[in-house]
Amino acid sequence: MKDLSLHILDIAENSINAGAKKIVLRIVEDPVKDLYSISVEDDGPGIGVDILHRVEDPFFTTNRKKKFGLGIPLLKQAALDCGGHFNITSNPGAGTTLFASFKLSHIDLKPLGDIGSTMLALICGHPEIRYVLFYEKGDFYYGFDTDELKEALGEAPVNLPEVLMSIRNSINESTGGRAAAMWKANE
Amino acid sequence: MQKLTIDDLKKIKEQYAATFNLRQGGYKAKVTVHMGTCGIAAGARAVMNSIVEELASNDVKDVIVTASGCAGFCSKEPMATVELLGAAPVKYCYLNAEKMKRIFREHIQQGNIVEEYALVMGSETSY
Secondary structure, three states, rough: OOOOOHHHHHHHHHHHHOOOEEEEEEEEEEEEEEEEEEEEEEEEOOOOHHHHHHOOOOOOOOOOOOOOOOOOOOOHHHHHHHHOOOEEEEOOOEEEEEEEEOOOOOOOOOOEEEEEEEHHHHHHHOOOOOOEEEEOOOEEEEEEEEEHHHHHHHOOOOOOOOHHHHHHHHHHOOHHHHHHOOOOOOO | OOOOHHHHHHHHHHHHHHHHHHHHHOEEEEEEEEOOHHHHHHHHHHHHHHHHHHHHOOEEEEEEEEEEOOOOHHHHHHHHOEEOOOOOOOEEEOOOOOHHHHHHHHHOOOOOOOOEEEEEEEOOOOO
16 A cells, blocks of 8 residues: 555445444544554444454455455554554444554655545445544644535435545645645655 | 535535436446455555546536445456446456546447456456
């Protein structure tokens, strides 16, 4: 994965495939604590204790037709490579929260990248799901919620091409834009 | 492009209401972009963004874009399946934004399969 927004897309797809109806994405950049963190929280069926410690293993998958599952191990590796932490907490029936943190000043920290495109891909692929995005950078704060958007749109579906384009551009502009999201972290 | 405002949303809402009857006929094509870990790592997000951009800029209302998981051909990602109403689905492989635009013009709009990029014709099982 070239940037963190691709990891976020991948992890959110896991939640959707597990049957989540609501996904909360949090991106926090804290220069004071020298910390960058992302978390993906869903309301899916959760992961049982027997499996929970194994999902970080690249050779573990619940897919009967494959022998590997790389999404979670790739993000874990990215976090640990940057002096960060990684954990997944889950309870059957109570959803799953995946958390990955990075040292903000670490030379290997990937840029956030095009988070607007990630949101476009998620909403376009699975418009029935409620997505909530929180973005914090120091004192700056930005929030996005597809439920608010759906309310404003009324009958019009959220996956109309022009709506998706507006969402992408709006998110990218509010979070510093595509270009600004690249490598600002290490300035 | 400007930030999304409430006025923009109202406009979209009104436009949608005005064209609603035209939509009753349903969709003429469905594009499924494969969004497994393998697809995402290879560039599926750009492919999906590319098709949505084309639909928006050409004002196409009767094509639905959706996502599926890994189809088991990880080395051929990014892949997408294009299904025209009444025709067998076609799987395309090794895609990028530019190739997707050509598929939109030639296959979705004109009905000619882009054989150069096609992998196989047949129905999809996502697992």
